[in-house]
């Protein structure tokens with residue numbers, strides 16, 4: 487007796503749904519392999535297309551951020567000496583620090599290690615990344631501890647008509 491007769495296989499191929507739902511109609515190897523290949527094909531297609539769509543979507547945001555050349559942050563006295571605040575430079579996080587002498591220093595707030603957003607830690611008087619402990623000097627943006635490989639990207643600061651204006655350096 488031959489279990490692999492064409493008649494048996496073609497009968498089972500006609501009912502591919504029998505593989506998973508009907509125990510009276512066991513699944514043939516051919517049907518199982520077809521289903522498995524179809525599943526792999528769907529996964530492969532998704533894995534290929536998703537990054538492309540994500541890249542195309544994110545490039546629009548970057549273009550928007552690139553188009554913004556300056557941001558106004560209000561009057562200088564809104565930021566006390568030896569403090570800092572985070573703000574948005576277009577769609578990107580940024581940080582401005584006012585040193586003890588009253589000078590302003592602004593940077594991208596994107597950590598140069600893996601891209602987390604950095605914050606100013608007033609108790610340590612450093613810019614700090616909570617993700618892996620990266621630490622930066624707030625007046626220069628220089629990386630001084632932890633894994634960040636390079637300084638924060640600097641932004642230019644000017645006070646124009648009693649307004650803090652941050653622009654690309």
Ligand code: FES
Pocket residue numbers: 597598599600601602615616617618619620632633634
């Ligand atoms: S992402 Fe900032 S230290 Fe790792």
